[in-house]
Amino acid sequence: MKEQAKKRIEELTQIIEKANHEYYVLDNPSITDQEFDKYLRELEQLEQEYPDLASPSSPTKRVGGEVIDKFQKMKHQIPMLSLPDVFNIDEIIAFDERIRKSGFNPEYVCELKIDGLSGSFHYEKGQLITGATRGDGITGEDITHNVKTIHSLPLHLKEPIDIEVRGEIYMGRETLARLNEKRAKENLPLLQNCRNAAAGSIRQLDSKIAATRKLDTWIYHLPNPSDYGIKTHFEALTFMKKLGFKVNPANRLVKNIDGILEFINEYQEKRPYLPYDIDGVVIKVNDLEMQASLGFTSKYPKWAVAYKFPAEEVLTKLTDIIFTVGRTGRITPNAVLEPVIVMGSTIKRATLHNEDYVMEKDLKIGDIVSIRKAGDVIPEVVEPKKERRTGNEKDFQMITNCPICDSILERKKDQVDHYCMNPNCPARNIEGLIHFCHRKAMDIEGLGERIVEDFFNMGFINNIPDIYHLETHKKELQELEGYGKKSIENLLDAIERSKQNSLERLLFGLGIEGIGDKTALVLAKKYKTIDHLAMQSEQDLKKMKDIGSILAKNIHDFFEKEENIQLINALKELGLNMKYTGIEEKENELITGRRFVVTGTISFMSREEIETLISNYGGNASSSVSNKTDVVIVGEKPGSKLDKARELNIEIWNEEKWKKVYDSLEK
Numbered sequence: 001m002k003e004q005a006k007k008r009i010e011e012l013t014q015i016i017e018k019a020n021h022e023y024y025v026l027d028n029p030s031i032t033d034q035e036f037d038k039y040l041r042e043l044e045q046l047e048q049e050y051p052d053l054a055s056p057s058s059p060t061k062r063v064g065g066e067v068i069d070k071f072q073k074m075k076h077q078i079p080m081l082s083l084p085d086v087f088n089i090d091e092i093i094a095f096d097e098r099i100r101k102s103g104f105n106p107e108y109v110c111e112l113k114i115d116g117l118s119g120s121f122h123y124e125k126g127q128l129i130t131g132a133t134r135g136d137g138i139t140g141e142d143i144t145h146n147v148k149t150i151h152s153l154p155l156h157l158k159e160p161i162d163i164e165v166r167g168e169i170y171m172g173r174e175t176l177a178r179l180n181e182k183r184a185k186e187n188l189p190l191l192q193n194c195r196n197a198a199a200g201s202i203r204q205l206d207s208k209i210a211a212t213r214k215l216d217t218w219i220y221h222l223p224n225p226s227d228y229g230i231k232t233h234f235e236a237l238t239f240m241k242k243l244g245f246k247v248n249p250a251n252r253l254v255k256n257i258d259g260i261l262e263f264i265n266e267y268q269e270k271r272p273y274l275p276y277d278i279d280g281v282v283i284k285v286n287d288l289e290m291q292a293s294l295g296f297t298s299k300y301p302k303w304a305v306a307y308k309f310p311a312e313e314v315l316t317k318l319t320d321i322i323f324t325v326g327r328t329g330r331i332t333p334n335a336v337l338e339p340v341i342v343m344g345s346t347i348k349r350a351t352l353h354n355e356d357y358v359m360e361k362d363l364k365i366g367d368i369v370s371i372r373k374a375g376d377v378i379p380e381v382v383e384p385k386k387e388r389r390t391g392n393e394k395d396f397q398m399i400t401n402c403p404i405c406d407s408i409l410e411r412k413k414d415q416v417d418h419y420c421m422n423p424n425c426p427a428r429n430i431e432g433l434i435h436f437c438h439r440k441a442m443d444i445e446g447l448g449e450r451i452v453e454d455f456f457n458m459g460f461i462n463n464i465p466d467i468y469h470l471e472t473h474k475k476e477l478q479e480l481e482g483y484g485k486k487s488i489e490n491l492l493d494a495i496e497r498s499k500q501n502s503l504e505r506l507l508f509g510l511g512i513e514g515i516g517d518k519t520a521l522v523l524a525k526k527y528k529t530i531d532h533l534a535m536q537s538e539q540d541l542k543k544m545k546d547i548g549s550i551l552a553k554n555i556h557d558f559f560e561k562e563e564n565i566q567l568i569n570a571l572k573e574l575g576l577n578m579k580y581t582g583i584e585e586k587e588n589e590l591i592t593g594r595r596f597v598v599t600g601t602i603s604f605m606s607r608e609e610i611e612t613l614i615s616n617y618g619g620n621a622s623s624s625v626s627n628k629t630d631v632v633i634v635g636e637k638p639g640s641k642l643d644k645a646r647e648l649n650i651e652i653w654n655e656e657k658w659k660k661v662y663d664s665l666e667k
Contacts, residue, residue: 017155074135082134107286119217126161176194232287270640314371316339317368331418370382405424407420430452505520519547526544598611
């Protein structure tokens with residue numbers, strides 16, 4: 001009887017492990033849930049009857065039940081190093097260039113950076129023996145009792161080998177939603193996010209709790225691949241998959257930096273639709289000999305980086321609120337923040353717009369606040385975290401006098417903004433000069449904010465025409481600390497080049513209230529010269545598609561003021577171009593007046609080239625699909641925008657269709 005029981009236990013173990021692999025790893029079950037439950041109950045009964053035949057790695061252990069007093073320390077035989085983080089594309093390009101400068105021509109493996117916690121798993125003769133957390137990279141914690149409850153992690157491998165693998169323990173989004181739904185009914189605190197839920201679950205002393213959390217794994221690293229005759233990282237991933245481990249199907253071997261950037265763009269779009277959380281992309285040199293040659297720093301491998309997706313919203317402290325004066329005299333309260341990275345940029349300040357904005361959000365100095373980038377560009381304070389207030393916060397007080405010239409501020413009727421009405425306020429002049437030199441305006445490289453302020457305070461630049469007289473101060477400028485001969489020559493060359501800019505840059509640089517760079521381009525294309533624009537009445541301007549009554553009045557009022565006409569005449573005498581010199585719009589019935597979105601990779605043109613061509617033919621190139629979209633141009637690996645287009649029944653052009661349209665255009 002015992003021999004028969006032993007044989008049946010082995011048979012049931014194989015059936016259940018195969019079913020687990022098919023269900024949790026392959027997502028392709030071959031038996032029903034009822035059959036699985038029947039086999040599992042039979043195995044449990046046999047193990048109860050013959051406890052000496054029960055294996056420590058039996059599938060029955062997945063339901064949990066082991067309770068420990070505390071977590072024991074476990075030293076890693078090979079250190080579990082973390083990866084250096086990079087936060088923007090420039091840093092990824094620098095990583096690639098550094099490797100190429102070392103004499104290599106690498107292929108890379110791109111992997112999704114799962115938002116969970118790292119684990120190490122040891123097998124002897126194909127059986128799971130231990131599981132451990134990363135810890136400090138040298139010593140982790142023994143979590144064997146809990147990792148046995150993870151159904152996607154095999155208890156038995158397909159080959160009886162000794163091996164250590166590493167991967168990410170995580171919780172899926174649906175799992176978190178179901179758990180929170182249940183916890184809400186039981187009046188228990190909700191789990192905040194997938195990562196914290198996974199970390200909290202794996203550190204339960206009672207494995208039954210971990211078992212109820214339905215954790216999952218992706219295996220991504222083999223610490224000693226040469227022991228198995230493996231020569232590349234991608235081969236190691238394939239090898240681990242054959243052994244029965246769950247390896248992410250998104251992993252991709254790419255030939256160069258272009259492949260890396262394509263992978264990042266693709267999964268930045270797909271990210272919201274994945275069944276699990278990711279917070280970036282891991283990039284690894286594929287060749288193992290190349291990895292060995294590149295080596296390690298004291299903390300990181302030199303052959304891999306982790307690109308972190310820009311944070312959508314982060315928390316930081318509001319340490320102060322200060323006030324700035326704009327070129328129109330408008331007073332803006334600004335949040336001074338403890339530095340924090342948002343969407344790949346370090347944010348230290350954010351606009352608070354006006355007094356009403358601050359009061360409506362109930363912001364106090366000292367608050368912990370959430371920050372995001374509005375439109376992925378402008379830092380924005382979303383809200384204070386009132387539950388984290390200590391009582392030491394200070395109430396906001398709107399100032400009554402200009403912080404620069406001390407003039408009494410005025411709040412215009414029916415407006416939310418306060419203004420300094422002193423036309424000679426130094427701050428108004430400085431802001432106007434900075435705006436004129438801005439990249440999207442006259443694009444004078446070398447005249448950044450700090451240098452404009454320095455030159456203003458030193459008396460070299462008091463107004464816009466003074467910028468074009470800086471040549472007369474060349475000797476004095478070269479004598480200033482930090483301004484060498486070469487830098488001054490480069491600055492003067494940039495100033496001279498700016499004279500040839502097309503009209504739209506000048507219009508934007510003049511700082512007409514409400515006129516941004518896109519509206520300036522519309523005006524320049526329509527009226528061709530600044531004199532023609534200056535002649536237009538409010539009624540004429542209002543007839544334009546993108547110009548409303550307020551903008552029309554602002555433009556008309558600007559050209560009615562004598563000081564502005566004098567400024568334009570002075571710039572004419574200095575040789576500044578006053579005409580539109582950009583590409584003239586052509587017309588095409590398939591493009592003109594229509595809104596396009598480009599997604600995926602078109603083999604013969606970049607996305608930027610396609611969008612520029614669309615603009616030149618009077619179309620509108622947008623970044624997101626909506627009801628206003630007319631056409632979505634789809635290349636290889638398009639991502640979620642294609643799904644959205646189909647959902648909204650929007651016209652779709654594949655690469656072949658776009659090639660026909662492109663070939664028909666007048667080049």
